[in-house]
Amino acid sequence: MIRTAAAVLRKDLRIEWRTKEAVPAMALFTVTVYVLFHFGLDRDSLDGELASGVLWVTLLLAAVIGVTRLFAAEREQGGLDAFLLAPVDRTSLFVAKAAALFVYLVALEIVAVPAFAVLLLGPSLFDGLPELVLILLLADVGLAAVGALVAALAAETRARELIVPLLLLPLLVPLLIGAASATEPLFRAGGEPEDLGRFLALVGGYDLVFGLISLAVFDFLLED
Amino acid sequence: MFSKGLRPIAAAAVITTLVAFALVFFYAPLDADQGFIQKIFYVHVPMAIVALGGFVAGGIMAIKHLRTGDSSWDLRSYVAIHLSIILGTGVLITGAIWAKASWGHWWVWDEPVLVSFLIVFLLYCVYYPLRFSIEDPDRQARYSSVFAIAAGAFVPINFTAVRLAEAVTHPRVLSQTGGSLPGEMRLTFLVCILAMVLLFVTLWKLELTAKRTSAQLKRLRTRLELRAETAG
Amino acid sequence: MPALPLDEAGKYVAGAYVVFLALIVIYVAIIGAKIARIERQVSELLELTDHDEEAGRSEAVHEPEARRSPQDAGLEAPQTDARPDAEQSHQDAGLEAPRR
Numbered sequence: 001m002i003r004t005a006a007a008v009l010r011k012d013l014r015i016e017w018r019t020k021e022a023v024p025a026m027a028l029f030t031v032t033v034y035v036l037f038h039f040g041l042d043r044d045s046l047d048g049e050l051a052s053g054v055l056w057v058t059l060l061l062a063a064v065i066g067v068t069r070l071f072a073a074e075r076e077q078g079g080l081d082a083f084l085l086a087p088v089d090r091t092s093l094f095v096a097k098a099a100a101l102f103v104y105l106v107a108l109e110i111v112a113v114p115a116f117a118v119l120l121l122g123p124s125l126f127d128g129l130p131e132l133v134l135i136l137l138l139a140d141v142g143l144a145a146v147g148a149l150v151a152a153l154a155a156e157t158r159a160r161e162l163i164v165p166l167l168l169l170p171l172l173v174p175l176l177i178g179a180a181s182a183t184e185p186l187f188r189a190g191g192e193p194e195d196l197g198r199f200l201a202l203v204g205g206y207d208l209v210f211g212l213i214s215l216a217v218f219d220f221l222l223e224d
Numbered sequence: 225m226f227s228k229g230l231r232p233i234a235a236a237a238v239i240t241t242l243v244a245f246a247l248v249f250f251y252a253p254l255d256a257d258q259g260f261i262q263k264i265f266y267v268h269v270p271m272a273i274v275a276l277g278g279f280v281a282g283g284i285m286a287i288k289h290l291r292t293g294d295s296s297w298d299l300r301s302y303v304a305i306h307l308s309i310i311l312g313t314g315v316l317i318t319g320a321i322w323a324k325a326s327w328g329h330w331w332v333w334d335e336p337v338l339v340s341f342l343i344v345f346l347l348y349c350v351y352y353p354l355r356f357s358i359e360d361p362d363r364q365a366r367y368s369s370v371f372a373i374a375a376g377a378f379v380p381i382n383f384t385a386v387r388l389a390e391a392v393t394h395p396r397v398l399s400q401t402g403g404s405l406p407g408e409m410r411l412t413f414l415v416c417i418l419a420m421v422l423l424f425v426t427l428w429k430l431e432l433t434a435k436r437t438s439a440q441l442k443r444l445r446t447r448l449e450l451r452a453e454t455a456g
Numbered sequence: 457m458p459a460l461p462l463d464e465a466g467k468y469v470a471g472a473y474v475v476f477l478a479l480i481v482i483y484v485a486i487i488g489a490k491i492a493r494i495e496r497q498v499s500e501l502l503e504l505t506d507h508d509e510e511a512g513r514s515e516a517v518h519e520p521e522a523r524r525s526p527q528d529a530g531l532e533a534p535q536t537d538a539r540p541d542a543e544q545s546h547q548d549a550g551l552e553a554p555r556r
Contacts, residue, residue, distance in 0.1 A: 149374060153367055158357045163350065167371075170347035171378055174385030181389060202385055213377050217370045220290050260465035264472040271476065314479045318472040325468035427483060434490045441497050448504055 001089040008083075008096035013103060015073055022069045023107045026062040030112040033058045034119045045122035049180075051187040055116050056180045059105075060172055062112070063143050066104050068164045070097055070151035084222060094148055094218040101151075102144035109136055121187065128186025131193045135186075138200060139179040142207040146171050149214040152221045171210075178202035227433040230426070237422035244412070244419040252412040261325045266412060268318040270420035271311050272341060276379055278308030278424060279348065283376020286369035298365040301372050303431045305351055307424060312345045333390075340386040347375055 016022055037054050038044070046054060074080040083093060113136070117125035125132075147168065154163040182199035185192060248266045255262035282304040289297035319338045320330045333339055354371055358364040 149370075153354065153370060156358055156363060156367070159353060163354055163357070166350045167347070167354065170343050170350075171374070173343050174378075174381050177385045177389045198388065202388055206381060206385075209377060209381060210374070213374055217290075217373055220366050220370055223366065260469055263469045267472055267476045310479060310483065314475055317475050321468050321472045321475070325465065423480070427480075430484075430487055434487050434494070437494055438490065441494055441501075445497065445501055448501055452504065452507075 001092045001095070004086075004088040004092035005095040005099065008093060009099050012073070012096065012100040016100070016104070021072075022066050023104050026065050026104065026108045027111040027115075029065060030058050030062045030108065031115050031119070033061065034116060038120065043120075046120050046187075047122040048188050049184045051116075051121055052180045052183040054120065055113070056176055056183065058116075059109070059112065060143075060169065060176060062108060063101075063105065063147060063172075064165045064168055066101055066108070067147040067151045067168055068154075068161055070101060070148065071155045075155060080222075090219050090222050091215060093222065094152070094214060097151065098144040098148040098214070101147045102140050105140045105143055106137075109140070123187060123189045127190060128183075128193060131196060132183060132186050135179055135182050135200070135203070138203050138207065139175055142175045142203060142210060143172070145207065145211040145214050146175075149210070149218065152218060155221075174206050175203060178206065227429065230429045230433065233422060233429065234426045237419065237426040240415065240419040240422050244416045247412040247415055252409050253406065255409075258326065261322065264318060264322045264325070266416045268315060268322060269413070270417040271318065272315045272337065273417060274420045274424050275308040275311040275315055276341075276344070277421075278304045278311065279344065279379055280376045282308065283372045286372035286376070289369045290366065290373075295365055298369060299435060300428075300432065301369060302355075303428055303435070305348060305372060307428055307431070309345070309348050309351070311424070312341070312348070315341055316345060336386045336390040337383070339390070340383045343382055343386070344375075344379055347378065351375075 034054070037058075041050075041054075043050075071080075074083070084090070113132075114125070150164060150168045150171065154160045154167060178199045182193070182196055182203070185194040185196075244266070248263055252263075252266070254260065282301045285297050285301035285304060289295065289301060316338075319335075319341070323332045323335070323338075324330050351368065351371060355364055355368045358367055
């Protein structure tokens with residue numbers, strides 16, 4: 001199963017590397033939204049809960065773009081049928097897609113978080129950096145699992161671009177609550193984490209539950 | 225046969241509801257803080273509890289559907305979710321009425337139960353567009369079940385998360401009603417919940433029977449028309 | 457939280473209970489409409505069979521009618537298998553919802 005997943009993952013990453021469709025679009029979108037927030041909030045710099053909220057909401061919205069495009073190759077070039085015919089464990093497709101989404105998100109954040117620090121963040125990014133990285137990685141796992149599930153759910157519907165945000169965003173609210181609340185104290189001067197354990201537990205629990213559910217249920221989406 | 229047991233449950237639902245109303249207005253004492261407004265809870269909170277229960281039940285039925293491949297489970301799941309969404313609108317409307325009466329605003333973010341309910345409601349509203357945009361009936365049923373399971377698991381997680389976020393000391397109504405309720409209020413409350421559950425089950429069976437009959441009628445018609453064609 | 461005077465509070469409480477009752481009543485009305493439609497279709501089908509009877513094929517019609525009450529009648533509908541037929545009608549049931 002792992003080998004199949006790795007193979008599909010390699011294929012997806014190679015396609016993305018060559019066509020550069022999803023990640024640059026997500027990054028561009030993120031920076032644009034920062035500019036929107038600058039004008040919308042009429043603020044030069046943000047800190048604390050406002051900074052945390054803007055960063056996380058923007059990341060979630062950018063994730064929607066990545067999720068909508070996740071099964072694009074399979075849809076447009078019919079790779080799905082070939083996969084279904086092969087004698088492989090179908091769950092490996094889920095693992096591969098989730099892993100791909102995770103990679104896209106990390107790549108996105110490598111650009112988006114420093115951009116945020118430059119454009120909008122008041123206090124220094126480096127104060128709470130190690131904790132921030134931890135929060136980002138943990139949240140990305142949940143984002144990847146839920147994103148892959150929603151991508152598969154919406155893959156066959158006619159109104160895909162509408163259904164993905166409507167499905168994904170409410171499902172991500174607990175993740176948002178945990179991640180944003182954990183990040184909030186890191187964006188204050190000094191960057192001392194507060195209540196980090198509690199909110200990390202929330203995000204971790206979310207990752208676990210939805211990871212398991214998505215794994216269990218994904219097979220039924222591919223049946224014919 | 226979905227309508228089996230419909231009559232007794234319907235009767236039980238009507239009786240319990242009437243008893244519940246009587247208790248609310250003639251037996252339960254007036255709340256010291258909120259006065260008469262508090263009576264709204266006897267309808268608002270049971271609706272919320274039953275709606276959430278309906279969502280989770282829909283998820284469990286969806287699991288059954290995926291496991292057995294029997295599409296009648298999918299129908300049961302659909303009706304449960306459908307009913308819970310309707311109850312959900314009631315929860316939000318009565319919640320807004322209560323908020324307006326207590327605090328002067330039609331919405332308050334302080335009430336974590338109401339807020340998490342809004343999120344759950346928004347999620348489940350996507351059930352319809354998701355379901356009806358898939359044309360293949362078998363796939364439609366499967367995908368809906370997948371959604372029902374994920375969303376059903378989402379309900380408790382969401383409530384925990386929102387409660388964690390609002391870890392502010394507010395006199396949360398649910399702690400008032402759940403924690404230190406005087407005996408008469410507690411009894412009234414429990415009867416109201418029972419009435420709501422019976423009502424839900426009644427309407428659920430009712431809709432299932434109507435849908436099933438309609439489908440059978442379709443089959444009947446097709447057979448008759450076919451017979452008329454082949455014989456003519 | 458200040459307690460509103462009884463008459464004002466009464467309006468809000470009444471409003472909440474009215475919403476609850478309205479939901480139930482509207483729901484029952486919709487199911488009622490559905491039943492009316494079923495009734496109409498049944499009478500149409502009855503006319504259809506009367507027509508067949510007149511054409512002198514009463515036995516062929518009565519027999520299957522008697523056998524139709526147990527769900528999985530052996531007679532074939534357009535589908536080849538009773539199972540997909542059942543599934544089809546459930547999906548139809550599901551799909552009927554928006555067309556109300």
